[in-house]
Each structure stands twice: as structure tokens, then as C-alpha cells.
Amino acid sequence: MSVSSVFRSGLFDHKVAVVTGGGTGIGKAICSELLQLGCNVVIASRKVERLEAAAIELKKSIPESSSARVTPIPCNIRNEDEVKSLVQLVLKQYGRIDYLVNNGGGQFTSPAEHMSNKGWKAVIDTNLTGTFNCCKEVYTGWMKENGGVILNIIADMWKGFPGMAHTGAARAAVDNLTKTLAIEWASSGVRVNAIAPGTIFSRTAMENYKDIGPLIFQMSIPFSPAKRLGVPEEISPAVCFLLSPAASFISGATLRVDAGQSLYHATWQIPDHSAWPEAPEGENLNALKDLLKSKSKL
Ligand SMILES: CCCCC/C=C/C(=O)SCCNC(=O)CCNC(=O)[C@H](O)C(C)(C)COP(=O)(O)OP(=O)(O)OC[C@H]1O[C@@H](n2cnc3c(N)ncnc32)[C@H](O)[C@@H]1OP(=O)(O)O
Numbered sequence: 001m002s003v004s005s006v007f008r009s010g011l012f013d014h015k016v017a018v019v020t021g022g023g024t025g026i027g028k029a030i031c032s033e034l035l036q037l038g039c040n041v042v043i044a045s046r047k048v049e050r051l052e053a054a055a056i057e058l059k060k061s062i063p064e065s066s067s068a069r070v071t072p073i074p075c076n077i078r079n080e081d082e083v084k085s086l087v088q089l090v091l092k093q094y095g096r097i098d099y100l101v102n103n104g105g106g107q108f109t110s111p112a113e114h115m116s117n118k119g120w121k122a123v124i125d126t127n128l129t130g131t132f133n134c135c136k137e138v139y140t141g142w143m144k145e146n147g148g149v150i151l152n153i154i155a156d157m158w159k160g161f162p163g164m165a166h167t168g169a170a171r172a173a174v175d176n177l178t179k180t181l182a183i184e185w186a187s188s189g190v191r192v193n194a195i196a197p198g199t200i201f202s203r204t205a206m207e208n209y210k211d212i213g214p215l216i217f218q219m220s221i222p223f224s225p226a227k228r229l230g231v232p233e234e235i236s237p238a239v240c241f242l243l244s245p246a247a248s249f250i251s252g253a254t255l256r257v258d259a260g261q262s263l264y265h266a267t268w269q270i271p272d273h274s275a276w277p278e279a280p281e282g283e284n285l286n287a288l289k290d291l292l293k294s295k296s297k298l
Pocket residue numbers: 105106107108109110116118119120122123126155198199204205206208216217220
């Protein structure tokens with residue numbers, strides 16, 4: 001099926017997507033695009049006021065000719081009971097869940113040695129366990145019998161994630177979970193994929209890092225081959241593609257939407273030091289020492 005026919009033919013009409021963190025940043029751009037395509041959207045996250053304000057804003061973007069609706073449902077994805085209740089509420093209201101986008105998540109910056117156990121757990125519970133909770137409840141509640149598509153948002157953790165060890169570990173785990181679920185749930189007709197964004201600017205993403213937010217986003221620019229930051233509207237088309245029938249043979253894949261950032265420099269600076277263990281004695285080490293001596297004479 002060609003991409004143009006998918007996006008023109010109303011294949012998202014009357015479908016239902018649950019998007020965690022759908023009221024801000026990347027999630028909001030995904031919802032906006034799905035609504036444009038005729039899909040009903042449920043946005044789920046913790047901060048009720050912000051969620052409801054986002055739903056009002058998103059409603060305004062729905063074309064008059066469209067029957068698509070947006071529904072805010074408060075939910076902390078870390079809490080299994082709240083996720084169960086989210087799925088039940090969506091099924092009660094809409095009677096189906098065609099798409100799950102696990103976008104809700106985040107972290108704080110800290111060297112690993114200074115992370116408290118509580119902080120580590122908060123990030124693992126949010127990004128790994130929260131994603132698992134949503135996948136499991138949507139699968140058992142609907143997709144097991146009816147099929148569907150799951151899309152997990154992860155991060156550029158391919159070279160480790162110095163400064164954010166908790167999220168690096170959680171996102172790498174979700175990358176692996178994506179592959180496992182793609183196989184375990186294939187026989188239900190469920191496709192499971194992930195997207196790993198590069199550094200994506202939005203006001204809400206920046207504000208999460210408080211005073212250092214503007215600095216860390218600005219400092220990221222030289223580390224992108226694009227020499228600019230991405231914006232949420234550069235992630236949402238890839239999400240819609242992977243949800244759509246145009247991706248009907250894609251499962252267990254992680255798509256990097258990062259302008260090549262993951263192939264380029266790492267941001268973490270390693271200071272000069274002499275703490276590394278010595279290389280073994282021998283002719284190669286002697287030759288290396290000779291090289292360094294001659295270099296120091298230059
Ligand atoms: C430019 C670089 C970009 C890198 C690429 C990635 C970018 C993004 O992902 S941008 C999106 C950012 N958005 C978010 O992060 C939103 C969601 N984030 C959160 O909700 C928090 O960061 C959270 C995951 C840690 C959850 O926080 P919260 O609900 O407040 O959790 P707790 O109250 O249970 O706190 C638990 C515990 O966590 C530690 N902690 C939290 N924040 C910090 C911090 N800023 N610095 C150090 N430690 C932190 C702390 O131990 C907390 O316990 P208490 O000390 O008892 O409060």
C-alpha cells in the first residue's frame with residue numbers, strides 16, 4: 001500500500017489511539033497529527049490541569065468535517081491500577097484501542113554516583129515499568145483478541161547515556177522489550193516498534209530541567225549533524241507512519257529520528273587523567289613510549 005493512499009484514504013477514521021504524555025511536546029504533536037488524520041485520541045498523563053488545557057487546545061485543531069474526538073484521562077503510568085483503569089475507561093467510552101503510543105516519560109540529569117536510589121527508581125518506574133504497564137494492559141484488555149499497533153518512544157542511548165544513566169538503562173530495556181513483544185504478540189496481529197528521537201526542543205521539555213534547561217538544549221546544538229535541534233513535528237510523522245498500514249510489515253524495529261546524532265560526537269567530556277591501568281610490558285609498549293618521547297621533542 002503506498003504512503004499517499006494510506007494518508008488520503010481515511011484509514012485512521014474511527015480508530016482510537018491512546019497517547020501517554022499526549023498533552024505536551026512530542027506527544028501533543030503526535031495527537032495533533034492523528035486528529036488531523038481522523039483518529040480519535042485519548043491523552044493520558046499526571047498533571048490534570050495541563051492535560052485538560054491541552055485537550056481543549058487539541059480540539060480546536062480538529063477539522064470541522066471530522067468526527068474525531070480527544071479525551072483527557074489522568075493517569076500515572078507508574079501505577080498499575082491507574083493504567084488498568086485508563087484502559088477500562090477508554091474501552092467503555094470508545095469500545096476499542098487500535099494504537100498505543102508510549103510517549104510519557106522523562107528523567108533528570110545527574111552523574112550516576114550522585115543518583116539516589118529513589119531517583120533511580122522513579123526514572124526506571126516511569127520509563128520502563130510505565131511502558132510495560134501500558135503495553136500489558138492494552139494487550140490483555142483489547143489487542144490480544146483484536147490486534148493493534150504499539151509504538152514506544154525511547155531515546156538516543158546508543159553510546160550509553162552519561163549524565164542520565166537511569167534513563168539510558170530504561171530506554172535500552174524498552175528497545176529490547178519492543179523486540180520481545182513484537183515476537184510474543186505477533187500471533188495476535190500486534191505490531192510493536194520504537195522511535196529513538198535525537199534532541200527535540202519544546203518549551204515543556206526544556207522547563208523540566210529548570211534553570212539549566214536553556215543551557216543544556218543550546219549546548220546540544222553542535223552535537224547534531226543538522227547543527228540545530230529537532231522539534232516535535234519532526235517526530236510525529238514517523239510515529240504516524242509506523243502506526244499506519246503503510247508499515248504493515250514492520251515490527252520489532254527501532255527507528256532513529258535524530259538527523260544522525262547517534263552516529264556523531266558524544267557530549268560527555270572526559271578530563272585528561274593518568275588513572276587508566278598500564279598497558280602490558282613488551283615491544284609494542286616500548287615502541288609506543290618511543291613514539292611519545294619523539295612527539296614530545298617536536
Ligand atoms: C538536552 C538533553 C536532552 C536529552 C534527551 C532527552 C530529553 C528528554 O527526555 S526531554 C523530556 C523531559 N521531560 C521529563 O523529564 C518529564 C517527566 N519527568 C519527570 O517526571 C521526572 O524527571 C521524574 C521521572 C524523575 C519523576 O519525577 P517525580 O514525579 O517528581 O518523582 P518523585 O517526586 O517521585 O521524585 C523521585 C526522586 O527522584 C529524584 N529526583 C527527581 N528530580 C530530580 C532532580 N532534578 N535532580 C536530582 N534528583 C531528582 C529525587 O531523589 C526524588 O526524590 P526526593 O528527593 O524525595 O524528591
